Amino acid sequence: MATNKTALLLAVLCLFLVSEIGMLMVEAQVQRPDCGPKCASRCSKSWKPEMCLQTCTACCNTCEGCVPAGPTASKEVCRCYAKYKKGRCP
Template sequence: MAQSSKLQSIFLLLLVAFMLLVDVSIAGGEGSLTKAECPKACKYRCSDTQYRNACLEFCNLCCKKCLCVPSGTYGHKEECPCYNNWKTKEGGPKCP
């Protein structure tokens, strides 16, 4: 019985460690990327839009400034305040 409990504890510890790693790599946050990682992150961010070229251009511009790209292909901008708060001259969102 003691060995089963020990294995369960080890399994739970590994599961928690894995969940923490996944959370950090997906959500990231400001400064979580390097400039070299921006193209790959933006390629995924812009993968589901019909305006791919414009999306990629502005996403890469924003990523290089903020070192962050929100998770997913749409929304989640609260993960990257710099990315979310950068506005055009007209006051609209600059980053996709």
């Protein structure tokens, strides 16, 4: 009888843990940065706008939404953005 209660308690705890992990995963997906408008502004004067938008979006997602404002802003505004060398992030 005690093993049945223990097994039931363990099953309930495992179910609770799985539901909490699922909620955390959904929450993490919801909090993705909105890079579209930031990168559109950043790439507005680019001579290759499509490539600029692709690389800017990748950098923005990596840097948790940090993109230097406007096409001429310094990359030093975002430390993560500035660490990529050789023009990887526009």
